[in-house]
Amino acid sequence: MARLTVLTLFLLITNQTFGFNGDSFELECPDECDCHYFRINWVTDCSESNLTEVPYEELSMSVYILDLNGNNITELKTFPSDIKMRRLQIADNRLSKIDRESFKGLEYLIDVDLSGNNISYIDPEAFLDSRGLLNVELQDNPISTVEGPFLVSSTLQFLDISNCNLSIINYQFFDNITSLTNVDLSNNPLRTLDRGVFDILTSLETLKLNDCKLTNITDNVFSSLTNLKYLELAGNLLTTVSWPDLLGKLFRLEYLNLRKTGITELSEDTFSNCTNLVTLILADNELPELDVAATLGNSVNHLELLDLSNCKIRGPIAGDAFANATRLKTLYLSGNPLFAPDLQEALEPLPKLEKLFMSNCGLRKLPDNFNVFDNLQELDISHNPLVNVFTKLLAPLENLEYLNMGYSNLSYIGPDTFSKMTSMKRLVLSGNDLLSLEAGLFGNLTQLMTLELEVCGLKRPLNSNAFFKNLTYMDLREIRLGGNPLIIPAIGPLFPKQLSQVTIMDLSNCNISSLHIDAFKNTENITELNLAGNRISSKDNGLQFLQRLHQLEKVNLSNNNLTAIDPQVFINNPKLHSLNLIGNRFICDCKIAEMWDWANMIKGNLDVLVGAKSAEKDIVVKGNKKKKHLYCHYNETQLRNMTIPVNKTIPGRRPFIKPRELTFANRTWAKYVRESGCEPVVKILKPVALVTKLFNSDDLRISPAAVVMALIALVFGVSTFLMTLRLFFRRTTKVEYDTENNRKLR
Known part of the structure; x- marks a missing residue:
């Protein structure tokens, strides 16, 4: 006692x-598994445990998520009748079929992931007892042929049967899953789609048919999908499709992806009925003679994003190319041969443009009318053979917040290049052989938040000369220097005091073998530090530099040379909540x-x-x-x-x-x-x-039961005692107050 x-x-x-695992209440857990709470739900993680069968008898009846991914399970038997499982993950196993008994009694099941198995047969009534089923993943299984209805579920909304070797979708396939709102049929060798296969899916909002080797689609196959908003047909060979007929009934369509579909020409009425189209992706099609103005027409007046990347548009882009798309906010022209004079006229009608991407366009200089883009916030001119001097062309972009000049064969950037870009928040110069940075280069970038200088051949970290000497850059929070062959000084700080507010520092793959204890003396506010892919070892207090980083929350030390580590190393990092040591x-x-x-x-x-x-x-x-x-x-x-x-x-x-x-x-x-x-x-x-x-x-x-009962009784007893004590003091205070009032009245 x-x-x-x-x-x-x-x-x-x-x-x-x-x-x-530090949880306050332990439920049953199979011997080969790791169990823990996710929020308030019991997770049983048996993934990658070389299991050959499901540990049915060892499962808690209150398991919320059961993760059996990456095992060698070949068969599913009936789960315990009282189990309350909501999510079952059994991807990447060796299942060959799903019988009616496999999911019998799983009334609470919401999500099931059976992807990456060898399943060739599924009983249509396999999920009949799961009356709240919403999501089923079956991608990457050799299902091949389905005769009659595929599944029976009145609640199923999301179905992923991509890459299942399906060559035919029969007319009854979706008969008993009419509540579907999202279907992914991508990567199946369908080759053709006949009219009527989707007619029953009147609630469908998203349909993905990417990479299905489609060469023929019946004109009215989508005519019943009046609620369809997102359609993806990328990666097919649709050279003979009549696009006006195929898209004619999709009045609510907002997103259309026709990337790499073999399109060589588009008629003027292609999108005439898609009056709600907001996003149009035509990238990676050979459209050398594309007349952008005629194709977009006057009906696509809600268009905000147009992607024409890698369309091999030949010759100059017409001056009226975007005259009918004046609401455009994002324009992708990357991968097309462009010339500055043509761009100047074509972009004139787009004063609302916010994002412009012209990467890998063979540009040697830029249009000189950037003054019309008052709203331009993002500009990507990376991977172009730009000459070193083009400061005056970018100077009008005073509102620019993101500029990517990476991999543009630059060896020198003049000190006045960014002098007027005082709104700049993210600057990417990665992939240029800069070797050194000019004095004052980043001086005026007082609102800069992210600076990327990866793979620039830099041998020394950023020095004070690149910034104004007596100024602390309060908004600069992220610096990425990964992939530079840095020579780390034996003593002293790596960075100047101007960078004292930096919170994210990437020094991955910089050939660092050791860091001095004062390495981050001037940057003690770092919360996220990436040192992955270096040569830091456990010898000679190799992690002592962490002592100064009291604000550190995340540190990546993966793929270094650590062989042992002591938690005392992190005694000065009380806020640390993520430590990556994988690969050591x-x-x-x-x-x-x-x-x-x-x-x-x-x-x-x-x-x-x-x-x-x-x-x-x-x-x-x-x-x-x-x-x-x-x-x-x-x-x-x-x-x-x-x-x-x-x-x-x-x-x-x-x-x-x-x-x-x-x-x-x-x-x-x-x-x-x-x-x-x-x-x-x-x-x-x-x-x-x-x-x-x-x-x-x-x-x-x-016994455990006796302990639990004793603890409950003790908690109630203490609570009662504290409440009684509190009431006593409150009453005593009230009596004293009343006595004082009575004395004054007398």
């Missing part, structure tokens, strides 16, 4: 509850467990360690199926004839149930921490470990 009292008082004082050759020892405990118990979230468990992007619909994990490796001596015992329970960790032999030298951090048996060495964990011994002692037998 004494021990129980000590235990409950300890938990009350420290407010500690211990379940694995860590040795499996108790330092790994200490880092795990630091993230789990001190930081309170394993997500701090990138790759420790599933990230949010890994458990969303259409998320990345392949995850990168943190690994360590045993040396040969450790691995030889080593058997992992049934280790004792340690707070924040969950042991394997049965002993096992090590056969692989590489281990994920998650699995190593479970099998290591390392004691918690972080100081704050020692009292928790002490309390755990109370549960494991031979002369004390306390």
Whole structure:
């Protein structure tokens, strides 16, 4: 009884509850899986665990998301009848068919991802019990042939059956899934679309038919899709299609993607009925004789984005090319041979233009009428053989916020080039062999937020000469210097005081082997630091430069030469919430467990360690199926004839149930921490470990239910006591106040 009292008082004082992964309440979790809460939902992550079957008997009935991606499962049996699973992810396995029994009883299922399997047959009634089903992903399966209705679901809205080797969509295919609003049929060898296959989908808003080897589409195949807003037909060979007939009934169409469809000409009435068209993509088609003005006509007067990239438009662009599209805000002309005099006349009617992209156009100089573009905010002239001197042509763009001059064969940029661009927020000069920067080059860019100088051959970081000496650039938050062969000074700061407000610094792939402790002395406000792809090692306090970065929130140290790391390194980084250590050759020892405990118990979230468990992007619909994990490796001596015992329970960790032999030298951090048996060495964990011994002692037998009931009773008792105490003091205060008032009245 004494021990129980000590235990409950300890938990009350420290407010500690211990379940694995730092959660306050532990549910069932299969032995080979990693389980955690995502917001308030229980996630069971069994991905990439070499499973050959679903661990049905070990699942919690309250599992919200079950991730079985990347295993060797060949068959699905019936799930437990009471399971409340909302999302099932079983992509990249070896399933060959889906039977009616596979999803029987899954009444709460909303999303299911079966992509990347070997599924050739699906029972149309497989999801009949899932009355709230919204999303089904079946892409990358060899389904090939479907006779009759595909699925039965009155609620299904999103269906992805791209890359399923479907050659025919029969007339009954969508009969029992008429609520669909989004269908992706891309990458199927359909070749032709016959009239009537989509007639029943009157609610459809998005249809994707990219890369379907289409050569023939019946003129009225979309005539019933009166609610269609987004249509993608990119990557087909539609040279004989009658576009006015095909698009004639799509009055609500807002987005049309015809990229790389083999179009060689377009008639004047092509888009005459698409009066609500806002975005038109014609990129990557050979349209040498395109008459832009005639094609757009007078009906497309809502057009705001036009993409004509890589259309091989021959000869000069006519002066009236955009006369009927005066609302254009974004124009892509990249990849076409352009000449400055022609551009000058053609762009004249576009005073509302906000974004202009002319990358890789063979331009040696620019139009000299930029003064008409009062609203121009973004300009991309990258990958052009521009001469070094064109300052006067860009000078009128005083409202420009984004300028990309990357990879333009520049070796020199004059000191007055950006002198009038005081609104500039992002400047890209990457890919030019600049070697050095002129004095005062960035002096007037007082609103600059991002400066990109990647792969510029710079051998020294930015120096003070490029900026005004006595000015701190308060808005400059991001500097990217990745890919430069920087020579790091042995002592002193890397950057001048003018850059003291920088918060994002990219020094990836800069051949850095070490950084001095004062490297970031003048840039102590950095919150995000990217040092990936360098040669930083664990030797000689290789990470001591982090001590000055008290505001650091994210640091990327992936793909360096780290073999060990101690959480004490980050003692001066209290705001750190993302640490990427993937791709380092860590040795499996108790330092790994200490880092795990630091993230789990001190930081309170394993997500701090990138790759420790599933990230949010890994458990969303259409998320990345392949995850990168943190690994360590045993040396040969450790691995030889080593058997992992049934280790004792340690707070924040969950042991394997049965002993096992090590056969692989590489281990994920998650699995190593479970099998290591390392004691918690972080100081704050020692009292928790002490309390755990109370549960494991031979002369004390306390059931979990008794502990829970005792804690609940204790919480209620303390709450009642505190409320009583509060009421007592309130009443005493009131009595004293009333007594004082009565005395005054007398």
